[in-house]
Amino acid sequence: MHSDNSKIQINQETLDIDLTSLERGAKSLFESLDCLSHQIRSLEKKMSDIKAHFPFKKMVFEEITSTYLKMEDRHTSCPGNPLGCTLKTFWYLAWQEDETSNKFRLFLISEKKEIVTSEVDADQYCESEISTELLSKKPLIETNLANRAKFGQYLGTFIDEFTQHIHSLNATLFGVVNFSGLSYF
Numbered sequence: 001m002h003s004d005n006s007k008i009q010i011n012q013e014t015l016d017i018d019l020t021s022l023e024r025g026a027k028s029l030f031e032s033l034d035c036l037s038h039q040i041r042s043l044e045k046k047m048s049d050i051k052a053h054f055p056f057k058k059m060v061f062e063e064i065t066s067t068y069l070k071m072e073d074r075h076t077s078c079p080g081n082p083l084g085c086t087l088k089t090f091w092y093l094a095w096q097e098d099e100t101s102n103k104f105r106l107f108l109i110s111e112k113k114e115i116v117t118s119e120v121d122a123d124q125y126c127e128s129e130i131s132t133e134l135l136s137k138k139p140l141i142e143t144n145l146a147n148r149a150k151f152g153q154y155l156g157t158f159i160d161e162f163t164q165h166i167h168s169l170n171a172t173l174f175g176v177v178n179f180s181g182l183s184y185f
Contacts, residue, residue: 033145036152040141043159044106047095053104054169056095056162060154063089069114080118080126088113091151093140093158108143108151110135 069085092109114130140148 033149036148036155037141039155040106040148040152043155044104044141048103052095052166053097054095054166055097055104056165057092057109058094058154058158058161059090059092060151060158061091063091079128080120082116082118083125085114085116085130088115089135093151093154095162098139105139106141107137108140108147109137 067087069087072085089110089112092107092111094107094109095104096107097103098105098107112133112135114132116128116130118126118128120126140151143151
């Protein structure tokens, strides 16, 4: 009987340690998600304050699974010898105007694309997009925590490429602009 009590005591101690570890992990996770949410809100506010009405869309994730489709007549219009057709899901971060509020927001967008792969020359392949279907479009800050965490990790890359895009627009429209904002014509 004594050994059963010691097993219960040991199991209780292990359970307490595991519970403490879970609490620490959850606290750390939610602090990180709060920080990410703050960064998203801050980005939206700063970009709105400067009236950055420059649409930008960056593909950040491609679903690993794809569906192979039966070849149809419409697939043979692609250049080269069509080899196959797949459906793939792509995820984007996008700075676009919200149709509801007419304000620019940071969106998470998913699209399903029908893509035909063709052989153009020996060992040279081409992918042609046949159709695109919008699956979802929602402000990133309004997505569930799992999606916010999953796609929030691409925020730095998105900001870097958006910055390059704006510098490219500025250079195209007004001459070469360096990163300090000084123009050279």
